[in-house]
Amino acid sequence: MRELxxxxxxxxxxxxxxxxxxxxxxxxxxxxxxxxxxxxxxxxAGTDADSAAAGAxxxxxxxxxxxxxxxxxxxxxxxPVPALVGHVSGAGTLDLLAVAAERGAATFSLHPLQTFAxxxxxxxxxxxxxxxxxxxxxxxxxxLAESLxxxxxxVPEESRAAYHAAASIASNFLVALExxxxxxxxxxxIDDARELLAPLVLRAAANWAEHGGDxxxxxxARGDAATVERHRAALAESAPELLPLYEALAExxxxxxxxxxxxxxxxxxxxxAAEVRP
Numbered sequence: 001m002r003e004l005x006x007x008x009x010x011x012x013x014x015x016x017x018x019x020x021x022x023x024x025x026x027x028x029x030x031x032x033x034x035x036x037x038x039x040x041x042x043x044x045a046g047t048d049a050d051s052a053a054a055g056a057x058x059x060x061x062x063x064x065x066x067x068x069x070x071x072x073x074x075x076x077x078x079x080p081v082p083a084l085v086g087h088v089s090g091a092g093t094l095d096l097l098a099v100a101a102e103r104g105a106a107t108f109s110l111h112p113l114q115t116f117a118x119x120x121x122x123x124x125x126x127x128x129x130x131x132x133x134x135x136x137x138x139x140x141x142x143x144l145a146e147s148l149x150x151x152x153x154x155v156p157e158e159s160r161a162a163y164h165a166a167a168s169i170a171s172n173f174l175v176a177l178e179x180x181x182x183x184x185x186x187x188x189x190i191d192d193a194r195e196l197l198a199p200l201v202l203r204a205a206a207n208w209a210e211h212g213g214d215x216x217x218x219x220x221a222r223g224d225a226a227t228v229e230r231h232r233a234a235l236a237e238s239a240p241e242l243l244p245l246y247e248a249l250a251e252x253x254x255x256x257x258x259x260x261x262x263x264x265x266x267x268x269x270x271x272x273a274a275e276v277r278p
Contacts, residue, residue: 010057010058010083010084010140011057012039012040012041012057012058013040013057014040015055016040016055016056016057017039017040017041017042017056017057018034018039018040018041018042018056018057018058018059018060018144019041019042019043019044019052019053019056019058019059019060019082020034020041020042020043020044020060020062021044021045021046021048021049021052021053021059021060021061021062021063021071021075022044022045022046022061022062022063023043023044023045023046023119024062024063024119025116025117025118025119025121026062026088026112026116027043027062027063027088027119028043028118028119028120029112029116029118029119029120029121029122029123030060030062030088030112030123030148031043032119032120033122033123033148033149034144034147034148037147037148037149039147042056046063046067046071049071049074049075050074050075050077050078053074053075053078053081053082054078054079055078056078056082057082057083057084058082058083058084058085058086058140058144059075059082059084059085059086060086060087060088060110061075061085061086061087061088061097062087062088063087065089065091065092065096068087068089068092068096068097069096069098069099072085072087072096072097072099072100073099075100076099076100076102076103076105081100081103081104081105082100082105083105083106084105084106084107084108084137084140085097085100085101085105085106085107085108086107086108086109086110086137086141087109088109088110088111088112089109089111090111090113090129090160090163090164090167091160091161091163091164091165092109092160093109093131093157093160094107094108094109094131094132094133094157097133101133106132106133106134106136106137106140107132107133107137108130108131108132108133108137108138108140108141109129109130109131109132109141110128110129110130110141110144110145110152111128111129111130111164112126112127112128112150113126113127113128113129113167114126114127115171123148123149123150124148124149124150125149125150125151126149126150126151127150127151127152127153128145128150128151128152128153129152129153129154129155129163130142130145130152130153130154130155131154131155131157138154177245177249178194178197178201180242180245181193181197182194182197184238184239184242185197187238187239188238213256213257216253216256216257218253219231220250220253220254220257221253221257228250231246232246232247
């Protein structure tokens with residue numbers, strides 16, 4: 001583990017490995033990646049935090065956000081306390097690890113900016129938000145991420161919640177949005193809705209990755225107010241529960257397409273949609 005072999009950082013060994021606590025999708029994926037990188041690792045369930053932390057150089061808590069503090073308290077009871085204690089929460093700050101810091105551990109966080117469909121999700125090339133309670137802990141988090149093929153970047157502690165909101169919009173909300181579209185097609189009697197929509201979704205995502213907001217197409221981007229109104233009328237009749245979602249997204253789409261400030265008669269309204277783009 002060349003990246004971690006610095007005077008500034010403790011080096012995990014067979015006798016003093018990295019303990020990954022939490023056997024969910026993230027914990028399983030990180031433990032597998034650490035092992036594949038040739039770094040000594042000790043996977044454990046959250047209920048085994050005390051024994052898993054004993055003798056570990058570093059502990060990485062891969063447990064739900066609301067369990068981090070309690071599991072950290074168990075880790076802090078280990079003798080000796082691990083040199084480093086970290087978590088993988090996107091929204092959580094290092095304050096969640098305060099009890100370990102009080103016992104003398106350096107604290108860090110490492111949040112893979114990725115969605116995990118299983119406990120062996122590949123991490124190569126995945127960005128990772130890192131932070132450290134001191135320079136050594138921050139260097140350890142970055143070095144560990146790099147050792148696993150991830151790309152570390154810093155997020156200010158005071159911005160963690162907003163950072164994680166962006167991640168949720170990009171991932172969780174995308175799934176909810178596409179599922180809503182698929183269910184609408186299914187309600188219209190169209191079979192294999194997800195299969196039919198998948199090429200459109202994947203191409204749109206690829207276009208956005210390459211072109212950003214300039215990838216917008218469709219009636220709002222081209223100023224087709226009549227079509228937007230037909231959408232609204234159709235949703236009001238066949239899926240009224242989706243109309244507020246459509247309205248909100250239409251307003252935001254028009255704002256991106258035209259660089260306008262949302263308002264009562266602003267982007268998303270029939271008038272604004274016609275003014276967005278010729």
